[in-house]
Amino acid sequence: MSAVPVPIVGRTASSVAEVVESGLCVGCGLCEAIAPGTVRMQMSEVGAWRPMPVDAFTPEQEAEILRSCPGVVAPGGGAGDRIWGSSTTMAMAWSAEPGVRFRSATGGVLTGLGRHLLASGRAEAILHVGPDPEAPMRNRWVISRTPDEVLANAGSRYGPTAPLAGLNEAIALGVPFAVIAKPCDVGAVRRRALDDPRLAELLVATAAMVCGGQSRITKSVAVLDDLAVDEDDVSLFRYRGYGNPGPTRIETRSGDAHEIGYLEMWEDESGWDLDARCTICPDALGEVADIAAADAWPGGAPTGEDEGFNAIVVHTEVGEELVRSAVDAGMLVLGDDVTPAEFDHLQPHQVRKKRALVARFEGRAAAGLPTIATPGLRLEACAAELPADDVEREIAGTKRRAEAGRYTETAVRLTD
Ligand SMILES: Cc1cc2nc3c(=O)[nH]c(=O)nc-3n(C[C@H](O)[C@H](O)[C@H](O)COP(=O)(O)OP(=O)(O)OC[C@H]3O[C@@H](n4cnc5c(N)ncnc54)[C@H](O)[C@@H]3O)c2cc1C
Numbered sequence: 001m002s003a004v005p006v007p008i009v010g011r012t013a014s015s016v017a018e019v020v021e022s023g024l025c026v027g028c029g030l031c032e033a034i035a036p037g038t039v040r041m042q043m044s045e046v047g048a049w050r051p052m053p054v055d056a057f058t059p060e061q062e063a064e065i066l067r068s069c070p071g072v073v074a075p076g077g078g079a080g081d082r083i084w085g086s087s088t089t090m091a092m093a094w095s096a097e098p099g100v101r102f103r104s105a106t107g108g109v110l111t112g113l114g115r116h117l118l119a120s121g122r123a124e125a126i127l128h129v130g131p132d133p134e135a136p137m138r139n140r141w142v143i144s145r146t147p148d149e150v151l152a153n154a155g156s157r158y159g160p161t162a163p164l165a166g167l168n169e170a171i172a173l174g175v176p177f178a179v180i181a182k183p184c185d186v187g188a189v190r191r192r193a194l195d196d197p198r199l200a201e202l203l204v205a206t207a208a209m210v211c212g213g214q215s216r217i218t219k220s221v222a223v224l225d226d227l228a229v230d231e232d233d234v235s236l237f238r239y240r241g242y243g244n245p246g247p248t249r250i251e252t253r254s255g256d257a258h259e260i261g262y263l264e265m266w267e268d269e270s271g272w273d274l275d276a277r278c279t280i281c282p283d284a285l286g287e288v289a290d291i292a293a294a295d296a297w298p299g300g301a302p303t304g305e306d307e308g309f310n311a312i313v314v315h316t317e318v319g320e321e322l323v324r325s326a327v328d329a330g331m332l333v334l335g336d337d338v339t340p341a342e343f344d345h346l347q348p349h350q351v352r353k354k355r356a357l358v359a360r361f362e363g364r365a366a367a368g369l370p371t372i373a374t375p376g377l378r379l380e381a382c383a384a385e386l387p388a389d390d391v392e393r394e395i396a397g398t399k400r401r402a403e404a405g406r407y408t409e410t411a412v413r414l415t416d
């Protein structure tokens with residue numbers, strides 16, 4: 001059994017209730033997989049998936065969850081570049097299939113790899129997410145068994161997702177499978193594989209997107225409100241894709257279509273309605289995954305539409321073999337190498353956040369809130385690059401927000 005590592009600063013949460021109540025749950029869905037039938041992921045009052053109820057676990061179930069929960073532990077890859085970790089390849093890449101490249105969020109690397117995993121027989125199932133056909137603004141976990149199904153679920157979904165609520169169904173198939181998900185989800189899967197031999201045996205690869213944070217459903221609801229569209233009338237809610245970045249597109253059953261540009265949606269970070277855990281995400285860069293795929297806009301924001309270019313970081317031998325075989329099979333194109341310093345320039349907001357994390361943990365700890373254990377993520381080295389004035393500002397700002405209840409949520413307990 002894996003033990004929960006000690007965090008750099010403070011302490012980790014001692015119960016799932018504390019994870020939720022202190023704003024560290026990102027709604028990954030692992031709770032439901034470990035305690036099926038007892039706990040379900042449901043939309044909470046803050047507008048995010050949360051395990052409900054939080055006091056029905058057996059002590060054994062709760063201990064198992066806490067060993068893998070992203071609100072408790074975020075594993076990294078160990079030594080390497082202080083921000084990006086160890087890698088075998090850092091390069092530009094995109095899908096070699098023009099239709100895949102066009103429909104996907106960026107350049108179609110994640111969809112291309114998922115398709116290649118299935119087409120080559122390396123995997124027989126992909127656990128990932130897609131729009132809920134009954135409520136297209138919302139998301140659900142999906143298991144794709146064919147390359148076409150992987151493509152049908154291409155594109156970034158910016159609202160709440162709980163991919164690991166489907167973990168048991170993926171394991172129950174009894175076939176080799178891969179997970180494509182956010183870094184926090186992949187971290188939970190990798191930790192869980194230490195405790196679950198069947199998962200360790202069947203999980204053949206993991207791929208993650210570099211992730212700026214998960215919006216709560218309130219962000220999507222506000223978009224519909226601005227357009228005066230009733231959610232029951234929505235037949236399509238595509239956050240991006242069909243171009244890079246492509247517009248957010250909403251279609252209604254009554255025949256209307258609306259498009260919102262990427263910058264109009266996302267330029268003002270204060271309007272993202274992010275889950276609290278995202279503001280202290282230790283591995284938003286996905287170094288826990290075999291492969292991480294990012295946007296590749298100099299300075300971090302698009303200046304227009306292009307054909308779709310990912311920047312990728314390959315972290316493991318499994319990832320390296322997968323990428324090379326996808327290139328050989330004509331499914332993926334590898335472009336120029338990208339140095340760690342060039343990656344910093346493509347993701348300046350991520351670099352700033354990673355440097356600030358230890359200070360933010362200190363602010364939480366000073367307010368009595370738990371932090372996250374970060375084995376292998378080199379956060380002390382990142383923190384050493386944060387100017388002293390910023391250290392004080394980050395600690396004080398996080399403590400102030402914590403004491404003002406900005407990270408506090410109400411967890412649902414059983415009623416008598
Ligand atoms: C919430 C969010 C925030 C992001 N922030 C950044 C950022 O700050 N910087 C940056 O460089 N890139 C960011 N990205 C990544 C970027 O949008 C692309 O996902 C990435 O470049 C991969 O592109 P692609 O064309 O290979 O993806 P695609 O080929 O379109 O594949 C996307 C895959 O991811 C899965 N997926 C989509 N949304 C989710 C989700 N919410 N949770 C779990 N799985 C999902 C899909 O099922 C699909 O398999 C973010 C993505 C998301 C979902």
Ligand code: SF4
Pocket residue numbers: 016019020024025026027028029030031032050051065068069070071
């Ligand atoms: S982050 Fe995942 S494992 Fe942790 S409490 Fe939330 S749903 Fe459960």
Ligand code: SF4
Pocket residue numbers: 026182183184185211212213214275277278279281282283284
């Ligand atoms: S920022 Fe981190 S915690 Fe938030 S969704 Fe992305 S990977 Fe998960």
